[in-house]
Amino acid sequence: MTEAENRPPMPDRLCVDPRSPHHIAAVFEHEIGVRLNDKERFDVEEYCISEGWVKVPAGKTRDRKGNPMMxxxxGRVEAFYR
Incomplete structure (x- = not known):
């Protein structure tokens, strides 16, 4: 089997935070990439392909629990394996 056959299908919605119900650990075992409007983004924390949005940190600002503000x-979102 090749590595491409071992990869799980890319989900419609995915989140980096393990506390989120949209976090799928099997996907993060492989290197993934996200494009927004044909430009690759390296700071995406969460995305939804069907709704057409990504969440990224807003600079260095933090909420009261120490998490980055999003x-x-x-735009047009594409997720892919590298």
Missing amino acids: IKLK
Whole structure:
């Protein structure tokens, strides 16, 4: 079997945070990439392909629990394995 056959299918919605219900650990065993409007982004924390958005940190700002503040960017989202 090749490595491409061992990879799970790319989900419609995925989150980096393990506490999220949209976190799928099997996907993170492989290197993934996300494009927003044909530009590859390296700071994506969460994405949804069907709704067309990604969440990225808003600079160095933090919430009261110490997590980065997120902003939602909208556009055409593509997720892929590298």
